[in-house]
Amino acid sequence: MADLLSVAKRAGVSRATAARAFSSPDLVRPATREKIFNAAQELAFRPNKVAQQLRSQATQMIGVMVPSLDNPVFAEQLQAMEVAARDSGYSLIVTTSEYSPSREGNIVEEMLRQRVDGLVLTVADASNSDVLDKLRMENIPCLLVYNPPGTSGFTSIGVDNLAAGADATRHLIALGHERIGMIAGPLLQSDRAQQRYEGYCQAMKSAGFLPHQLVEMARHTQADLASLKPALQGFQSFSAVICTNDLLAISLIGELQRAGFAVPGDLSVMGFDGIALGQYLYPSLCTIEQPRADIGRTAVHTLLAMIRGESCTTAPLPHALRKGESTGIPASRKSNTGTTQRSTL
Amino acid sequence: MADLLSVAKRAGVSRATAARAFSSPDLVRPATREKIFNAAQELAFRPNKVAQQLRSQATQMIGVMVPSLDNPVFAEQLQAMEVAARDSGYSLIVTTSEYSPSREGNIVEEMLRQRVDGLVLTVADASNSDVLDKLRMENIPCLLVYNPPGTSGFTSIGVDNLAAGADATRHLIALGHERIGMIAGPLLQSDRAQQRYEGYCQAMKSAGFLPHQLVEMARHTQADLASLKPALQGFQSFSAVICTNDLLAISLIGELQRAGFAVPGDLSVMGFDGIALGQYLYPSLCTIEQPRADIGRTAVHTLLAMIRGESCTTAPLPHALRKGESTGIPASRKSNTGTTQRSTL
DNA sequence: TTGTACGCGTTATCAA
DNA sequence: TTGATAACGCGTACAA
Numbered sequence: 001m002a003d004l005l006s007v008a009k010r011a012g013v014s015r016a017t018a019a020r021a022f023s024s025p026d027l028v029r030p031a032t033r034e035k036i037f038n039a040a041q042e043l044a045f046r047p048n049k050v051a052q053q054l055r056s057q058a059t060q061m062i063g064v065m066v067p068s069l070d071n072p073v074f075a076e077q078l079q080a081m082e083v084a085a086r087d088s089g090y091s092l093i094v095t096t097s098e099y100s101p102s103r104e105g106n107i108v109e110e111m112l113r114q115r116v117d118g119l120v121l122t123v124a125d126a127s128n129s130d131v132l133d134k135l136r137m138e139n140i141p142c143l144l145v146y147n148p149p150g151t152s153g154f155t156s157i158g159v160d161n162l163a164a165g166a167d168a169t170r171h172l173i174a175l176g177h178e179r180i181g182m183i184a185g186p187l188l189q190s191d192r193a194q195q196r197y198e199g200y201c202q203a204m205k206s207a208g209f210l211p212h213q214l215v216e217m218a219r220h221t222q223a224d225l226a227s228l229k230p231a232l233q234g235f236q237s238f239s240a241v242i243c244t245n246d247l248l249a250i251s252l253i254g255e256l257q258r259a260g261f262a263v264p265g266d267l268s269v270m271g272f273d274g275i276a277l278g279q280y281l282y283p284s285l286c287t288i289e290q291p292r293a294d295i296g297r298t299a300v301h302t303l304l305a306m307i308r309g310e311s312c313t314t315a316p317l318p319h320a321l322r323k324g325e326s327t328g329i330p331a332s333r334k335s336n337t338g339t340t341q342r343s344t345l
Numbered sequence: 346m347a348d349l350l351s352v353a354k355r356a357g358v359s360r361a362t363a364a365r366a367f368s369s370p371d372l373v374r375p376a377t378r379e380k381i382f383n384a385a386q387e388l389a390f391r392p393n394k395v396a397q398q399l400r401s402q403a404t405q406m407i408g409v410m411v412p413s414l415d416n417p418v419f420a421e422q423l424q425a426m427e428v429a430a431r432d433s434g435y436s437l438i439v440t441t442s443e444y445s446p447s448r449e450g451n452i453v454e455e456m457l458r459q460r461v462d463g464l465v466l467t468v469a470d471a472s473n474s475d476v477l478d479k480l481r482m483e484n485i486p487c488l489l490v491y492n493p494p495g496t497s498g499f500t501s502i503g504v505d506n507l508a509a510g511a512d513a514t515r516h517l518i519a520l521g522h523e524r525i526g527m528i529a530g531p532l533l534q535s536d537r538a539q540q541r542y543e544g545y546c547q548a549m550k551s552a553g554f555l556p557h558q559l560v561e562m563a564r565h566t567q568a569d570l571a572s573l574k575p576a577l578q579g580f581q582s583f584s585a586v587i588c589t590n591d592l593l594a595i596s597l598i599g600e601l602q603r604a605g606f607a608v609p610g611d612l613s614v615m616g617f618d619g620i621a622l623g624q625y626l627y628p629s630l631c632t633i634e635q636p637r638a639d640i641g642r643t644a645v646h647t648l649l650a651m652i653r654g655e656s657c658t659t660a661p662l663p664h665a666l667r668k669g670e671s672t673g674i675p676a677s678r679k680s681n682t683g684t685t686q687r688s689t690l
Numbered sequence: 691t692t693g694t695a696c697g698c699g700t701t702a703t704c705a706a
Numbered sequence: 707t708t709g710a711t712a713a714c715g716c717g718t719a720c721a722a
Contacts, residue, residue: 003699014709019701029707049459050404051699053395054714061438068424070621075420079413082441086452091459093406094439096427107431114394114436222625251625258627276415277622280567280596282603348715359693364717374691396715399698 002043010039022047053115062303063111063119065095065104066145067190071221071247072275073292074122077145080296081120088304090117099124099190104131112138118303120145125191127151141306145299146290148195155312157299159319161192164288165199168242168270171286171321173207177240177268177330180204181212181231183252184244185220193244196272200242212238221245223252225259232267239330240268246275246287253283253326264328274322283325291317347388355384367392398460407648408456408464410440410449411490412535416566416592417620418637419467422490425641426465433649435462444469444535449476457483463648465490470536471497486651490644491635493540500657502644504664506537509633510544513587513615516631516666518552522585522613522675525549526557526576528597529589530565538589541617545587557583566590568597570604577612584675585613591620591632598628598671609673619667628670636662 008018013032021028021036028036039045053059062085066074078094085092093116095107104123108131111119118141123129126147132154135142142154149156172180182200184193201211215231217223223243231238243249249271253263263269263283271278274289295317305312353363358377366373366381373381384390398404407430411419423439430437438461440452449468453476456464463486468474471492480487481498489501517525527545529538546556560576562568568588576583588594594616598608608614608628616623619634640662650657 005699015699016701016710017708019699020708023701027707032707046454046458048399048699050395050398051714052701054393054399054698054716055700055702057714059395069414069420069427070417070424072415072417072420075414075417078439079415079441082414082439086440091438091455092440093436094423094427095431095437096424109391110436113391247622247625250622254625254627254629256627277592277595280592280599281626282599282601284599349717350715360716361694361718362692364715365692368717372691377691393715396698397717399700399714400716400718402698 001048002040002045003048004045007036007039007043007045010043011035057115059115059117060089061091061093061114061116062300063093063095063108063114063116065097065107065111065119065121065123067099067122067124068096071245072277073146073245073273073290076276076292077296077299080293081300084297084300088300090300090304097123101130104129105134108135112140116140118142118307120299120303122146126154126156127191141303143299143303143306145295146192148191149314149316155302155314157295157302157314158192158317159288159290159295160316161195162199162202163316164272164290164319165196165242166203167199167319167321168196168272168288169200169203170207171323172240172242172268172270172327173203173209175240175268175327175329176332178209179212179236179238179240180209181215181238181241182244183215183217183223183228183241183248185217185248196242196244215241217248221247221251223248223255225252225255228252232261238267239332240264240270240327242270242272244272246271246273246278246285249285249287249326250278250281253281253285263326266331268327268330270327274320278324279322285322286324286327287322289320289322291319346393347385347390348393349390352381352384352388352390355388356380402460404460404462405434406436406438406459406461407645408438408440408453408459408461410442410452410456410464410466410468412444412467412469413441416590417622418491418590418618418635421621421637422641422644425638426645429642429645433645435645435649442468446475449474450479453480457485461485462652463487465644465648467491471499471501472536486648488644488648488651490640491537493536494659494661500647500659502640502647502659503537503662504633504635504640505661506540507544507547508661509617509635509664510541510587511548512544512664512666513541513617513633514545514548515552516668517585517587517613517615517672518548518554520585520613520672520674521677523554524557524581524583524585525554526560526583526586527589528560528562528568528573528586528593530562530593541587541589560586562593566592566596568593568600570597570600573597577606583612584677585609585615585672587615587617589617591616591618591623591630594630594632594671595623595626598626598630608671611676613672613675615672619665623669624667630667631669631672632667634665634667636664 008015144156204211271287278285353360494501549556616632623630
């Protein structure tokens with residue numbers, strides 16, 4: 001591939017002049033400039049970013065690490081990040097951690113070697129993370145997304161998960177529900193799931209109800225009805241549940257319907273995240289919407305500000321209750337006639 | 346950040362020796378090596394990939410361009426690509442084109458300047474693409490994903506969309522459907538949607554039925570019932586439809602149910618792609634499953650082979666019919682009693 | 691086994 | 707307005 005030197009030769013100038021023609025066109029006489037551009041054209045010259053990066057000690061690249069792209073929450077955030085970054089002349093190196101600490105470590109190390117100008121990470125647990133401990137020693141611009149801010153010492157972009165969890169709960173309470181449960185992924189939950197649960201507990205107590213133990217599913221994004229059965233039977237059975245993410249909620253609704261339950265007739269189901277698809281289902285998913293695109297954009301803009309050396313303030317982004325057909329008045333409040341047929345479990 | 350020279354000084358050796366300790370450890374005496382590693386540790390030395398890339402004329406980076414990460418098909422493919430690339434020591438630069446030719450052009454130019462070792466692209470229409478025309482002149486390893494192979498001259502990873510479209514159609518025919526429609530995104534469809542339609546037409550004709558005109562939706566991934574209403578009414582109304590992607594199908598099912606139609610009772614709906622979520626819905630989505638993860642992995646491995654200079658053969662990857670509850674026997678075949686109440690349109 | 695020296699493609703400083 | 711030169715950090719051919 002043609003380099004600046006060959007362009008310069010062909011144009012009959014020195015390499016320095018050729019370089020100037022691109023970086024500061026006004027510093028070179030128009031006629032000369034023309035010759036250089038022509039030569040560049042003829043040789044199909046393409047500036048070598050790697051050389052520029054080495055020389056300028058800046059890569060214009062952002063390292064991004066998300067848990068998984070199989071979850072639309074992260075994919076939708078990433079989509080917005082890519083557009084925002086490109087608009088500012090930056091590229092994204094994208095990696096997935098699967099929440100694995102060792103992968104997290106390798107990924108970040110790799111990105112540091114690549115000399116990315118900054119990092120945008122979503123870690124499993126920000127308050128207890130090897131990779132963040134390591135990053136604290138470096139002084140590279142670094143930002144968390146979705147992880148609750150505070151304990152980690154890193155600025156974080158996301159919603160107030162505790163308030164959001166409480167809002168979800170209050171929505172159900174306002175509908176008349178009292179026996180409300182919460183469903184999450186496997187044992188080592190993400191830090192944000194914990195906060196959402198905390199918000200649920202607070203809202204329940206404030207309303208004078210007893211918060212229930214978290215019901216844990218075997219998988220992060222797929223509900224299995226068996227684990228939930230006990231909580232759906234008997235006198236004290238739930239009339240509504242909140243899932244810690246939308247995929248869990250959607251799959252739960254599917255399982256329930258397949259088993260003969262009506263949603264929200266027999267059980268109201270709320271999600272959390274607000275992935276786009278939820279609106280198009282029937283029943284549409286009632287959920288707490290995180291502004292995924294806005295989070296992605298804000299993350300990029302905030303990081304770029306940090307890279308420029310500006311001090312940046314960050315407040316939690318607003319979440320919103322997205323009403324949907326998957327929640328309704330509890331059966332006990334309705335006239336007890338005409339309820340849908342429920343299969344025996 | 347500490348560089349090799351400072352490590353060398355601290356270890357009391359020349360820079361060349363320090364470099365060798367990392368690149369060819371066996372060429373340096375163990376004791377010396379030890380000193381160098383210790384010095385590196387103390388200085389928190391981190392090899393500079395940018396310098397390595399400039400020196401070696403290879404970046405170990407793959408440029409990836411997909412239309413949008415908001416569609417799980419691409420996100421799921423990308424997830425697999427990232428893992429495969431990392432396993433081989435490569436990083437991914439990820440970009441989104443929104444199917445915009447100008448964006449496609451800018452993105453590819455940018456990646457070429459970054460000197461990525463290869464490209465994995467999904468373009469709007471491979472048989473008529475400026476960016477591919479340009480790429481034909483370069484000689485950088487380049488691979489298409491999802492785009493039909495053949496006309497473009499580039500090797501492409503994906504399923505046989507024509508056969509897949511025919512398989513979907515035959516599945517419905519086997520169920521007893523005769524009035525089968527096909528639904529796609531907006532006018533400038535993707536090349537693969539066209540092939541799927543072609544497969545549909547062939548299968549319909551083979552069975553002695555008349556293929557219908559493609560029904561076009563305003564958006565790529567969201568159905569609007571209004572455009573479809575005419576085809577659902579009257580004597581010749583569809584008993585089944587195939588959507589060119591899963592998001593379209595899922596949103597259509599939601600719209601239908603909300604309008605009082607039963608799926609598959611009143612209308613069988615098939616999707617196309619096989620995104621993970623489809624299985625967890627009720628009714629579960631009947632669809633043609635593309636092996637998204639396998640496609641991603643194969644793309645990476647094939648590209649790496651091309652980068653190594655190996656000649657690689659590529660056959661279409663197998664698609665599969667994923668049966669689901671969203672299709673069933675047409676109403677006309679069933680005893681015409683007890684059908685669900687249909688709202689007037 | 692280790693050191694010297696050059697080049698990868700740019701940019702920026704300093705002279706001319 | 708232009709040119710010579712050094713530097714960014716690394717790898718390696720060649721010499722010692």
